[in-house]
Amino acid sequence: MSGTHKLRLGVNIDHVATIRNARGGNLPDPVRAALLAAEAGADGITAHLREDRRHISDGDIERLMDALTVPLNFEMAATPEMLEIALRHRPHAVCIVPERREERTTEGGLDAAGSHNRLASMVAELADASIRVSLFIEADPRQLDAATSLNVPVVELHTGAYCEACFAGDGVAAGRELERLTQASIEGAGMGLEMHAGHGLTFETVAPIAALADLHELNIGHFLIGEAIFDGLEGTIKKMRTLMDEARAETLVPQSS
Numbered sequence: 001m002s003g004t005h006k007l008r009l010g011v012n013i014d015h016v017a018t019i020r021n022a023r024g025g026n027l028p029d030p031v032r033a034a035l036l037a038a039e040a041g042a043d044g045i046t047a048h049l050r051e052d053r054r055h056i057s058d059g060d061i062e063r064l065m066d067a068l069t070v071p072l073n074f075e076m077a078a079t080p081e082m083l084e085i086a087l088r089h090r091p092h093a094v095c096i097v098p099e100r101r102e103e104r105t106t107e108g109g110l111d112a113a114g115s116h117n118r119l120a121s122m123v124a125e126l127a128d129a130s131i132r133v134s135l136f137i138e139a140d141p142r143q144l145d146a147a148t149s150l151n152v153p154v155v156e157l158h159t160g161a162y163c164e165a166c167f168a169g170d171g172v173a174a175g176r177e178l179e180r181l182t183q184a185s186i187e188g189a190g191m192g193l194e195m196h197a198g199h200g201l202t203f204e205t206v207a208p209i210a211a212l213a214d215l216h217e218l219n220i221g222h223f224l225i226g227e228a229i230f231d232g233l234e235g236t237i238k239k240m241r242t243l244m245d246e247a248r249a250e251t252l253v254p255q256s257s
């Protein structure tokens, strides 16, 4: 597949809720942030309802479903409780992620290969409800195979290790991780999967990922919300959008020119 399609930006608003929850009460409101993000150019909004409700709340999901005019990508762990919530709200998309209570963020990809039996019925129930299901996985051929055998239409590649290597200044590891992501994006697209990516992306790390012609969507949260302190949410999202578009435009330039 060539890089002729637009790369969508999904803005993850979890950490607006993190700041709200630090004090209790209603401020800042993640739904207000979601609406502003959409106005600034986000193609979709992502929210992760964690089992421990440490940021996004059940009420936030309800209000997002009512207020959004762009698609909601509902991130959830593969639990019966979350399945019931997803089926009740029927968001545009569900992204199934691994979740451990003690982790600070989603630290690794889902073991789709090892949890095949547990995931199969959940994926089928979500698909029956016309919810587009994606799996958040490492850039690993085994996980791509498992995703295809689970019949999901989408996978999201975990970019965390690539971003960490960039920030550690370890160019060798960053190059290796980028190569893994490149190969997985090509291989996954070749298998008919719609390829997304995300985790840890910043202004500094986004361009090589956005340049991967087979990716359709990036999901970015923590950096955008943090950077908004300095430059406002609208300006920050617009800048990220521009960096993504510029990198994507580069991929359209034929190698020979």
Ligand code: PXP
Pocket: 012, 014, 048, 075, 095, 097, 105, 106, 136, 156, 197, 198, 199, 200, 201, 219, 220, 221, 222, 223
């Ligand atoms: N994609 C998925 C599946 C995630 O779990 C997260 C983090 O919640 C992100 C993207 C966004 O990561 P970050 O907040 O580091 O940009």
